[in-house]
Amino acid sequence: MAGDFSKLMNYARYVASEVDKVINEVVEGEPQKLYEASNHLIKAGGKRLRPLALVLSGRMYGLDERVGIRAGASVEILHNFTLIHDDIMDKDAFRRGVPTVHTVYGEDMAILAGDLLFAKAFEALGRLSGLVPADRLVKAFRELAWAAVTVAEGQALDMDFERRWDVTLDEYLLMIYKKTAALFKSSLVMGALLAGAPENEITNLERFAEGVGIAFQIRDDVLGLVADESVLGKPVYSDLKEGKKTVLVIYALSRLSTNEKKKLISTLGRRDASAEELKDLAELIKSTGAVEFADDLADKHLKQGLEALNRVRPVDHEAKDLLRDLALFVTARNY
Amino acid sequence: MAGDFSKLMNYARYVASEVDKVINEVVEGEPQKLYEASNHLIKAGGKRLRPLALVLSGRMYGLDERVGIRAGASVEILHNFTLIHDDIMDKDAFRRGVPTVHTVYGEDMAILAGDLLFAKAFEALGRLSGLVPADRLVKAFRELAWAAVTVAEGQALDMDFERRWDVTLDEYLLMIYKKTAALFKSSLVMGALLAGAPENEITNLERFAEGVGIAFQIRDDVLGLVADESVLGKPVYSDLKEGKKTVLVIYALSRLSTNEKKKLISTLGRRDASAEELKDLAELIKSTGAVEFADDLADKHLKQGLEALNRVRPVDHEAKDLLRDLALFVTARNY
Secondary structure: OOOOOHHHHHHHHHHHHHHHHHHHHHOOOOOHHHHHHHHHHHHOOOOOHHHHHHHHHHHHOOOOHHHHHHHHHHHHHHHHHHHHHHHHHHOOOEEOOEEOHHHHHOHHHHHHHHHHHHHHHHHHHHOOEOOEOHHHHHHHHHHHHHHHHHHHHHHHHHHHHHOOOOOOHHHHHHHHHHHHHHHHHHHHHHHHHHHOOOHHHHHHHHHHHHHHHHHHHHHHHHHHHHOOHHHHOOOOOHHHHOOOOOHHHHHHHHHOOHHHHHHHHHHOOOOOOOHHHHHHHHHHHHOOOHHHHHHHHHHHHHHHHHHHHHOOOOOOHHHHHHHHHHHHHHOOOOO | OOOOOHHHHHHHHHHHHHHHHHHHHHOOOOOHHHHHHHHHHHHOOOOOHHHHHHHHHHHHOOOOHHHHHHHHHHHHHHHHHHHHHHHHHHOOOEEOOEEOHHHHHOHHHHHHHHHHHHHHHHHHHHOOEOOEOHHHHHHHHHHHHHHHHHHHHHHHHHHHHHOOOOOOHHHHHHHHHHHHHHHHHHHHHHHHHHHOOOHHHHHHHHHHHHHHHHHHHHHHHHHHHHOOHHHHOOOOOHHHHOOOOOHHHHHHHHHOOHHHHHHHHHHOOOOOOOHHHHHHHHHHHHOOOHHHHHHHHHHHHHHHHHHHHHOOOOOOHHHHHHHHHHHHHHOOOOO
């Protein structure tokens, strides 16, 4: 399903640079150190895929691109808040190739920087007042609040799963739906809501986002097992060290012999595991066919998502085509 | 200025119990442990003064009390979020007479519980959709976002001041305006905005809230120096242990001799200071007349606030009288 993403990439770069201008405007103030900490991760990069999804979704139903970009800044700010707090909880020292916020500024400041960004996400959305009808803006506010609630619930599940060995595939899928797919879904829905799109269109967009969001996270889990540090922007095997119950681990646990399972359990989640132990663990998981299983599962969800997108009836067909490209791009097997 | 607060107290109890019903409805869900942690501090008590202020402010301009109560739940949820995160940063082990959230559930869960409440505050406000005109609700959303931004900025100043010895009175006043008065201000403004009150009324309410909020925090600082544990709901002298630059400390630093100042600096902010050392420090601060200075300063701000309230022209005069009582009650000298 790989294709030519050059058109998408060009548009993505344009949207990202416009979104960043808005973020710069919104995440600016005093005290200086708080704002520095809040901007640290934002400045480290990121593809701004959620704003892109929002802009394209809005465009499909005639939303002014400038409005989409401003709303996109809001979801990107919210996304960065979740990353800062997740990194504290997961004790991750690197992200996007740079030290995480709490590593540089300390945990207290990182908590506060996340809180500030959380608030700024809602401030950014509020700045659309006067540019879109108030009833649509209220719907967008409610959608953003729903996403923030759901992402927190997803993170709680993720943390709880670290201490459990009986996590089922369905529980995993619910967790990644909440932790990853929900904000992607809300980005698309916010674009459509701000444009005043019909109800049934929004339902199809939700199905699309759900499929793509889940497929994206499954691929990301695989990437964590097979990619190297330069691709990940963080140390390899951090999922294994943190005891994350990825789809790969869940599948492997269901396939391994009692002895192999013991071996997996004895290493997974051990922060002090050596590079060699982690490599062995990764090989053990791969030996079960977990990667192939995960790839098939991602393909299935992606397919369902694309089918839902096919049912969408936009006014701007180019935007729909780009959204399809975006889905294929973020779920491509880069390994 | 002490008076008979029985009418206010009765109404406060009624509003608090109605607000709590709404909070129960909103802060409910799964995973169970996350919601337990999120409800821990809420269930421990609190007077729900911000919701009361919002309800009264709304009533002054004809807002349905039920709507005020729902919006009040939103600001109370936001307030509890800030307390949970502040307690982590300040390493406070007790609040409202119970162990703090991070003490019971661990820091990671406390971060997440705060995040969930933050999101739930916006969800709660969004539930007013259909009950008030959308343009007013958008204004309320923007006000709540402003408060959340401002409280984070205030907390950053407070933390920064812990490491500084040259904090001025003006810097202190800006900090407590942001950290304490801002959310009280936004509560009053949200009530008025939801009721569709005129612009100049809102300006007077802001001045009122500013004066009362600042007076309240100054009294709270004094209470931290003179009250005992049963009144505070937390260990005495925690401000001193944490090195907080309260108005008392700032005043004392400006009055003490070089030697006394050295003594103050050597104990203030030392987490391992003994009970005796802390008591000596408190006496040293009191000996400068800091309490009297703080009381006068609180009186001055309260007076300015009440003058602004006098300029308010409500349709419901009982609500205005109760708001005046509320101001006197929260700034009363309980020492």
